[in-house]
Structure formats: C-alpha cells, structure tokens
Amino acid sequence: MQEEELIDGKVDWRGRTAVRHKHGGMKVSLLVLGAFAFENMATLSLAVNLVSYFIGVMHFDLAGAANMVTNFAGVSYILSIVVAVIADTWIGRYKSVLISGFIECLGLVLLTIQAHRPNLKPALCNPTDITSVCEKVKGKQEAFLFIGLYLLAFGSAGLKACLPSHGADQFDERNPKEAKQMSSFFNGLLLALCIGGSVSLTFNVWIQDSKGWDWGFGVSAIAIACATILFASGLSLYRIHVAQKANAIIELLQVYTAAIRNINLPLPADSEDLYEIEQDKEAAMEIEFLPHRNTLRFLDKAAIKANDVQLEKQENPNPWKLCRVTQVENAKVILSMIPIFCCTIIMTLCLAQLQTFSVQQGFTMDRKITKNFHIPPASLPILPVAFLIIIIPFYDRICVPLLRKFTGIPTGITHLQRIGVGLVLSSISMAIAAIVEVKRKNVARDHNMLDAIPGLQPLPFSIFWLSFQYFVFGIADMFTYVGLLEFFYSQAPKGLKSTSTCFLWSSMALGYFLSSIMVQIVNRATKNHTASGGWLAGNNINRNHLNLFYLLLSVLSLINFFAYLFVSKMYKYRPQPQPQAPTVKGVDSQ
Known part of the structure; x- marks a missing residue:
C-alpha cells in the first residue's frame, strides 16, 4: 500500500x-x-x-x-x-x-x-x-x-x-x-x-x-x-x-508596543538571551520559529527578559510587555516591507x-x-x-x-x-x-x-x-x-x-x-x-x-x-522555511 x-x-x-x-x-x-x-x-x-x-x-x-x-x-x-x-x-x-x-x-x-x-x-x-x-x-x-x-x-x-x-x-x-x-x-x-x-x-x-x-x-x-x-x-x-486562533495583526502591535515600553532597557550582548519559547518537535509543527537577525535592532527590546525570576513563575507572560523572538522578527519583516510598498x-x-x-x-x-x-x-x-x-x-x-x-x-x-x-x-x-x-x-x-x-x-x-x-x-x-x-x-x-x-x-x-x-x-x-x-x-x-x-x-x-x-x-530577505522530513500517514515518525 x-x-x-x-x-x-x-x-x-x-x-x-x-x-x-x-x-x-x-x-x-x-x-x-x-x-x-x-x-x-x-x-x-x-x-x-x-x-x-x-x-x-x-x-x-x-x-x-x-x-x-x-x-x-x-x-x-x-x-x-x-x-x-x-x-x-x-x-x-x-x-x-x-x-x-x-x-x-x-x-x-x-x-x-x-x-x-x-x-x-x-x-x-x-x-x-x-x-x-x-x-x-x-x-x-x-x-x-x-x-x-x-x-x-x-x-x-x-x-x-x-x-x-x-x-x-x-x-x-x-x-x-x-x-x-x-x-x-x-x-x-x-x-x-x-x-x-x-x-x-x-x-x-x-x-x-x-x-x-x-x-x-x-x-x-x-x-x-x-x-x-x-x-x-x-x-x-x-x-x-x-x-489562525491568534490575530497576527494584534501580535505585530504587541511587538511595537512592547518595544516602546522597554525603550530604556539595554539590549543584551548575546541574542540568545532574548525571550523565545522552547522549540521542541511538537511545537515546531504548530508554531512558527524564526532565527534572530541583526536588523531593526530597536524592535529587539520587545523580547528583553527584564525579570527572569518573575518570568519563570509566569507560564504566559504579558504579550504587550514581552514578545517572542519569532514574533519580533515577523514585525521586522512587515516594517521593512513598507518602503517597498510605498x-x-x-x-x-x-x-x-x-x-x-x-x-x-x-x-x-x-x-x-x-x-x-x-x-x-x-x-x-x-x-x-x-x-x-x-x-x-x-x-x-x-x-x-x-x-x-x-x-x-x-x-x-x-x-x-x-x-x-x-x-x-x-x-x-x-x-x-x-x-x-x-x-x-x-x-x-x-x-x-x-x-x-x-x-x-x-x-x-x-x-x-x-x-x-x-x-x-x-x-x-x-x-x-x-x-x-x-x-x-x-x-x-x-x-x-x-x-x-x-x-x-x-x-x-x-x-x-x-x-x-x-x-x-x-x-x-x-x-x-x-x-x-x-x-x-x-x-x-x-x-x-x-x-x-x-x-x-x-x-x-x-x-x-x-x-x-x-x-x-x-531590505534583507526573511529566512525561508527549510525542507522537513515528510510526515507519513500510518508510520511512527520516531
């Protein structure tokens, strides 16, 4: 078969x-x-x-x-x-x-x-x-x-x-x-x-x-x-x-709002210190992940983890104060496309x-x-x-x-x-x-x-x-x-x-x-x-x-x-999705 x-x-x-x-x-x-x-x-x-x-x-x-x-x-x-x-x-x-x-x-x-x-x-x-x-x-x-x-x-x-x-x-x-x-x-x-x-x-x-x-x-x-x-x-x-269950336009607005709120916070020297949920195999199938890029760095402030102790206690941090790196990268893409649009x-x-x-x-x-x-x-x-x-x-x-x-x-x-x-x-x-x-x-x-x-x-x-x-x-x-x-x-x-x-x-x-x-x-x-x-x-x-x-x-x-x-x-092109191993019906992927 x-x-x-x-x-x-x-x-x-x-x-x-x-x-x-x-x-x-x-x-x-x-x-x-x-x-x-x-x-x-x-x-x-x-x-x-x-x-x-x-x-x-x-x-x-x-x-x-x-x-x-x-x-x-x-x-x-x-x-x-x-x-x-x-x-x-x-x-x-x-x-x-x-x-x-x-x-x-x-x-x-x-x-x-x-x-x-x-x-x-x-x-x-x-x-x-x-x-x-x-x-x-x-x-x-x-x-x-x-x-x-x-x-x-x-x-x-x-x-x-x-x-x-x-x-x-x-x-x-x-x-x-x-x-x-x-x-x-x-x-x-x-x-x-x-x-x-x-x-x-x-x-x-x-x-x-x-x-x-x-x-x-x-x-x-x-x-x-x-x-x-x-x-x-x-x-x-x-x-x-x-x-999508989440409104993508609202997510963009959250990035811009969080970046303004955190405008006085210093950017970390290592981009790995920016906030991102854990990327596992199951999450990767449901949620989009993008790597960090060194463009429009002021938007990275939306992903600064201001209080790691408080963050650990919160399963769902306030999205108007803290955003994922992928969410920030999406906001960068949209913002950088506007001059092309104009x-x-x-x-x-x-x-x-x-x-x-x-x-x-x-x-x-x-x-x-x-x-x-x-x-x-x-x-x-x-x-x-x-x-x-x-x-x-x-x-x-x-x-x-x-x-x-x-x-x-x-x-x-x-x-x-x-x-x-x-x-x-x-x-x-x-x-x-x-x-x-x-x-x-x-x-x-x-x-x-x-x-x-x-x-x-x-x-x-x-x-x-x-x-x-x-x-x-x-x-x-x-x-x-x-x-x-x-x-x-x-x-x-x-x-x-x-x-x-x-x-x-x-x-x-x-x-x-x-x-x-x-x-x-x-x-x-x-x-x-x-x-x-x-x-x-x-x-x-x-x-x-x-x-x-x-x-x-x-x-x-x-x-x-x-x-x-x-x-x-x-303009810098966004990273394109990489080929993934096919999911086969009726076959255990492990």
Missing part, C-alpha cells in the same frame, strides 16, 4: 490533515486560476470603460467621471485588506471567496437593473446639441448607483484578496518541487488575468458599446457566477489553510491615466480597422494583453529556467529585481504617452480640428499610436505586479498570507486615490497659466495639456525608481 505524505498546517474540507498526492498541487490550482480569469473577464472591461458609462449615461463631466472610476477602484483595493484580515483570522480563505463572489454578483445585478430601467437613471439627452440639458445623476438614482457600485467593489476586493493566497496555499514552500510550481502559479495569475481580460476587452466592451450597458453588466454578472461555481467545485481537492504607488498612478484619459484620447482618433469595423477605445489594451498571453509562458518556461541556472534562484531573478524592472518600464511608458499626445494634438491643430466632437469627427490619426504606451506598461505589469504578489506572500508571516498579498492591492488603491488628488492639484496649480483653466480642465481634450501631465508622471516615476533602488538594497 502506498504511503501517504501529510502536509503540516493544511487540512482538507473535513478538517483532516491534507495529503500531498490527494490535495493541492498544480492541477488543483488551475481551478483558482480559472476563477481568477472569470473574475477579470467580469471586471477589466469596467475598469477601462466605466468612464464612458459615467459620462454618457450618468452625465458626469470628464474629470468627474475619471475621479469616479479611480475612487471606485481605490475603495475596492482598500476593502481587500478588510476581507483579508477576516479571512486570515476568522472564516478562512475558501469561505471568503464564496461570500465575496455572491456579493460581487449582487452588485452587478443591481447595476444591470439600473442600466435597464429608465426611471433609475437620468433622462436621455444629446450632448452635441447646445439646447439639450444633460442633468447629472442625483437623488435616489445616485444612491442606487453607489449601492450597486460599491457592492461590486467589496465583492471584487474579496476575490482579489483571497484567490491568490488560496491558490498559493496549494503548494508547500518546504518542498523544492512545489516551491518552483508556486512561482509558476504566480506567473499563471497574470496569464489568467490576461486571458480573462482579453475576452473582457473585446466581447464585453463590444456588448457594452453595441448592445447597451444593461447587457454589459449582465454578462459580467454571469462571469462572476461562473467564477464562484468553478471555485466551489474544487472543495474536496483543496489544501485549506486553517484560520515605492509601488506611483506605478498605479500611471496605470490610472491609461484607464481614463488614454481612453478619452482614443475617442478623438481614427478607430477604423476595416471599412465596417471600428475598434472601441476601451478595447485598446487588448494589444499588450495579447502580447502578454504569449510572453508569460515564454518567460515562465524558458527565461526563468535559464536564469535559474545562472543565479541559482528558483524564480530566476529575485522578487525585488523583478519589481525594479517594472518600475523603470512604467516611467518609459509615460514618456511615450507624452510624445504620442504631442503628435495627436499637432494633427488636430494642423487640420483645424481642435474643437472636433469626439467620436463624430475623428482625427486623421490612428488609435494604434496609443498601443505603444499600453504595450510597454503591459510588460511592466508582468514584472512589477506579479513580483509584488510573490514577494509579499513569500515574506509574510503564516497568519498574514492573505493580508500580505493585499499590500499589492493597497498600493494600487493609494495609487488610484493619488490620481484623483493629482488631477485636482494639477488643475489648481495650472488654472492661471492655461486658457482652459488647467492642464486637465474641461471636456475638450484637444485643448488640454495632457502631454505635460504625462511628462510630469514620467519624471515622478523615474525619481520613484531611484528611491526604490535605495530602499531595496537596504
């Missing part, structure tokens, strides 16, 4: 210890990747086309619509932290995904109903007719819009928070083979995003523009339902992470412009592919997405193994090196965007079309010029965002795996919020220097100064990259 190797710390759906060849692994993670693909099929078209919905149906102005989109995206990513904490410390990741899928589907159903029923949205008007008054959505209609929109935001936040970490839970970092498979899984997440996104940017956008937004939201609701059902079908095959915010600020202003650029340009077919501006990102569908398997199956031979690193290059490459490319993408915008405005000026009506009077300038900035930024996505997911998951403590992957979504949220603030600051700072009342003021993009805004973002991104180089060199 074949011996069954148990996986410590993971259980099956009945609560029994998971078995390596029965639960988890690469094949099972495909269900998670499939669900992630459906989720992005539902939402990516909204990220790039909602600005058109807010302008055309809800009658916001350009800047207001752009801020609505970035605020919606920002709230969604911020809420992912809330769901992740609940998943890590209370209900678990599997249940969190199911609940989030239901909430997201409900939000899309409400938006479908509003888009279908005339009494739930503003009256139709003709924006090209000066005698027509387009009233912005307000009152009960606006309340209905926000309820549906932010139910969608909360559900999407939950799926983004828990799907990556649940998928990574299907692998054992202590097993060399599965550690390599985990790296492939994170690359597969971006591939799933691209496959789902390619459908979203073509079929979904076409539905939204040609059949109406009620059909568009309806198709997205069906996609989320499919994602939830597909994910739920793997219940009996998953390795399920058990929610350096990725600017990249999302750039991404927000490609999802808003670049789409509006596309409306002014020649979108003709054939005589009878015009590409929707919101579908333009399909070009880099299609390229990534090809390049990601090439990178994962050819580049990574080749780099692995030279570096000896399972992921080919380090997580921080991968992130840095993406940050450089984002700066280049914004520089290209500025150059293309200058050329587009020159065409409008040369043909006396500065006041041309977008969509009705296209410039003799192909929309495919915008593909260059999307193309470069798409490659930046592959390096930075996937690198961040893998970096945060691999470095985080056991009890904060879902929460740690939300660092990526949180940096994106702050980037979107910063975009809204940046647009307002730029308009106020430049209102007395431009005829339009600001670089980005008004609805006539031909008379705006979007090229200068893109150039500003390129310079900020470059400065941000140099700051990243400094903080990344200061």
